[in-house]
Amino acid sequence: MRLSKRKRTTSAAMNMTPMIDIVFLLIIFFMTVSQISEVNKTPVELPRESGEDVEQPAEIIINITQAEDYIIASKPYDLGGVISYVSQVIARKSGNVGLVSIVLRVDRRSTSRPVNEVSAALNQLGLTQVRFGVQHKEL
Amino acid sequence: MRLSSRKTSRDGRLELSMTSMIDVVFLLLIFFMTTAAFVKTEKQLSSAIKVEESSAQQTPRDLEPAIVEVLRNASGKFVYRIGSRDMTSEAELSQVLKQFPNKEDGAFVRVTDDAPFAMSAAAIAACRTARFAGVSYVPLKK
Numbered sequence: 001m002r003l004s005k006r007k008r009t010t011s012a013a014m015n016m017t018p019m020i021d022i023v024f025l026l027i028i029f030f031m032t033v034s035q036i037s038e039v040n041k042t043p044v045e046l047p048r049e050s051g052e053d054v055e056q057p058a059e060i061i062i063n064i065t066q067a068e069d070y071i072i073a074s075k076p077y078d079l080g081g082v083i084s085y086v087s088q089v090i091a092r093k094s095g096n097v098g099l100v101s102i103v104l105r106v107d108r109r110s111t112s113r114p115v116n117e118v119s120a121a122l123n124q125l126g127l128t129q130v131r132f133g134v135q136h137k138e139l
Numbered sequence: 140m141r142l143s144s145r146k147t148s149r150d151g152r153l154e155l156s157m158t159s160m161i162d163v164v165f166l167l168l169i170f171f172m173t174t175a176a177f178v179k180t181e182k183q184l185s186s187a188i189k190v191e192e193s194s195a196q197q198t199p200r201d202l203e204p205a206i207v208e209v210l211r212n213a214s215g216k217f218v219y220r221i222g223s224r225d226m227t228s229e230a231e232l233s234q235v236l237k238q239f240p241n242k243e244d245g246a247f248v249r250v251t252d253d254a255p256f257a258m259s260a261a262a263i264a265a266c267r268t269a270r271f272a273g274v275s276y277v278p279l280k281k
Contacts, residue, residue, distance in 0.1 A: 016157045023164050030171065047260035051182030052267050064256075103183065108257035112209070112250045115259065116278030119188040130276070131183040132260055 042071045046135040047108040058103040058131065060089055066107040068114045079114075083121050090125060097126045105133035184263050187275040189247070204244035205236060205271065207262045208279065209254040217254055219262055229261040236269035245273035252279075 042063035062082060063071040070077045072085055086100070093099040102122065106115055122130065208220040218225040219232045226232045236246070246266040250259045259276070266274040 016160070020157075020160060020164065023168075027164075027167055027171070046181065047257050047264075049182075049184065049260050049264035050268070051184045051264065056183065105181075106256050106260070108255070108260065110256045111252065112254045112256050112259045112278075113252040115256060115276075116250060116252050119276055120190055120278050123188050123190050128187055128189075129185065130188055131185050132263065133181050134184055134260060134264070136180060136182055 040073050041105065042074065044105055044107040045109060046105060046133050048137050049134040050137050051132075051134040056101070056131070058101045060086060060100065061103045061105060061133075062118060064104065064106040064110055064114045064118075066109045068110050070114065070118070079117055079121060082118060083125065086122065086125055086127070097128075100127065101129075101131070102127060103131045103133055184260065184267060185274070186248075186263050187245075187273055189275045189277050191249075191277060191280055204241060205239050205246040205266070207232065207236070207246060207248050207266065209248065209250045209258045209262055210279065211251070211253065217258055219258070219265075229265055232262065233265045233268055236265050236271070239269065239271075242269070242271045245275060246271040247275045247277050249277045249279045 040061045042065065044063055044065055060072065065071060070079065070082045072082065077085060086102070090097055090100055104115065104118070119130070205221065209217065210220060212218045212220075212225055216227070218227055219229075220226070221232075221235055224235070226235065239246075246269075248259065248262045248266060250262075263274050263276065
């Protein structure tokens with residue numbers, strides 16, 4: 001026998017917990033990934049050219065600053081250091097230079113001297129292709 | 140008077156207020172979306188790297204490949220040089236390269252150490268725009 005007059009209300013409650021879990025997971029993922037990709041890029045003023053290739057991931061990003069310093073993964077190197085770094089990566093790829101892609105991000109206010117030096121050194125290591133980082137003209 | 144910070148419904152169930160949580164989540168989302176818009180997009184210029192070969196190793200061709208030199212002229216100004224012609228602007232260089240007859244053998248950009256890198260990059264970009272089969276960067280020995 002029902003004594004109470006109060007009706008049982010069935011509220012359509014949405015369970016927000018999985019949604020918030022996923023949103024936070026995505027936020028943390030993108031924050032981490034963006035930090036990792038940015039650590040390889042030293043802030044340099046790239047030449048303003050209309051490059052034809054979209055940015056592709058590279059094995060090694062060599063940054064050359066206005067002061068003509070070589071920076072790889074936020075660490076400064078001299079030319080000898082750059083050569084040994086690249087040699088180690090080539091050795092890790094079992095000597096297959098075709099698997100080693102290199103991007104040179106050179107400050108446009110720099111002279112071509114560091115580029116010439118590093119190009120000649122890379123050529124001696126058997127690397128024949130590089131990509132130069134540029135910034136789109138409109139920006 | 141409310142004694143507990145936790146909301147409890149009349150039937151005794153614990154209710155979590157999701158409003159503040161969603162506020163924070165959307166705030167974070169909007170922040171990241173806004174900052175992502177300011178990231179400058181980068182592009183890339185592909186180039187082969189070559190060192191100068193001795194003349195004995197070079198094979199003679201009917202049509203000479205395009206050789207763009209970035210160097211200092213007699214008056215001390217940096218110019219783009221093709222053959223004996225000096226050009227001061229990238230637009231002028233692009234115009235000359237577009238009319239170049241032999242594009243199958245690619246283009247060579249020879250750069251002196253003291254040349255500004257902006258000019259070297261402009262020369263490579265001009266060669267790519269002129270649709271040469273390949274572009275090679277050659278450090279110019281003094």
